[in-house]
Amino acid sequence: MNITQIRNATQIISYAGKRFLIDPMLSPKGAWPGFPGTAHADRRNPMVDLPFGVDKIVDVDAVIVTHTHEDHWDQAAIDLIGKDKPVFVQNDSDAALLRSQGFTRVTIMTDDLTFGDIRISKTHGGQHGTDRAYAVPALAELLGEACGVVLRHPDEKTLAIVGDTVWRKAVADELQAIQPDVVVLNTGYAHVIGFGPIIMGQEDVLNVHFLLPEATIVATHMEAVNHCLLTRRALRDYVDANQISDKVAIPLDGETVHL
Template identity: 50%
Template sequence: MRIHQIRNATLIVAFGGKRFLVDPYLAEKDAYPGFEGTVNSEIRNPRVDLSTPMETILDFDALILTHLHADHFDEAAMKLLPRDTPVFVQDYSDAELIKSMGFTDVRPLGIETTFEGVTLSRTRGQHGSDQAYVYGAELLGHVMGVVFRAEGEKTLYLAGDTVWNQMVATNLEMFKPDVIVLAAGDAQVPGLGSIIMGTADIKAVHDAAPEAQIIASHMEAVNHCVLSRAELASFAEANGMTARLSIPADDAVLVF
């Protein structure tokens, strides 16, 4: 298993002999305005350049879209990605939208979906607290995580854009992942609070999965992510988490 942190939530996951491009956010630095109604909305997105060559990013076997927010699938990705690539999405609604963009092989993930020897399982998550969904359900929408399994590989759980909650706890108990990727930038929306994991959420995962290696992704690339890598590293050191928590810079590759 090789996990290549590209930028934001964009990853290349090499697993079971296949390469999966996850949540491509491929525009040049400052291409878009900040997300309206979020903290630091005056800052343009993406906040940093891509540091991975585009030919590396586009060398993949299948695409996974955990949801369709603009920092997980942007206009640049729509233009750059080949239309005949297999695309895995969370439900039939997202599938129809992706098909309308001209993609011809779009597959909603199920409990167990097999792709050339790799088993992909859709997991539930929630893009904010229960209270946030009372007031902002339409903005936050539905999201998924994905569990990767294959013969000879450790089990990988890509949690997606979720906060710590019972759904995540259940996923950890059910799949017992060896490696966990978290959206860890503590994105903030005034009035709704954190909509992805912050330090307390990450520690909760760390404590609930005492054998797993954890990777912090979705950091320092969009305006409303307020938790920096340096701050998370300091928190991890203070809380005895450094042995099992990796905080990769963009373009870093982790091997498990």
């Protein structure tokens, strides 16, 4: 297995002979406005360029879309990914959206499906914001659902992509049950003004390490969209101070982590 960080939550994961593109955000730098009502909304997104050409990024066997917020599934991805590419999504609503966009091989992830001889499972414990945020109906609708994904194969380590969620008991319980060897965490600590974080931050990296001390954590979703407050440098300082740097990879855009 290896994981190539592209930008934000976009990664290419090579796993058991297949290449998966995760949550593609493929727009050029500054293509669309910052998310209104969030931290640093005056900054345009994406905040950085792609590390290499789109042709290389879309040369994959399948795409996994954990949810359809613009920083995980943007218009450029819709335009540039082949419409006959297998795409895995979380629910009926996202499947209907992608089919309306012309994609012909859309599959809704379940608790256990297969792609070749790779088992793909959807997780259910995540929540894309705090309970306080979800208590506001309009904000709850905007934040919506966001799943995680688990990949398994007899010849590979078990990989859990936790997705856009805050740290909560349901996430911990799922990770405890899965016992993954590798955990991809979205750790940019994105904030909605007045409601706080909608994804994990540095303390949550430590939470996952305490829960799964033997697992390798790969930190992503940083320094690419306006509302993310945690930087790679700050996270590196934090994991160094907590003496867990041997268990946490913080790849730069374009860098590959070999596992």
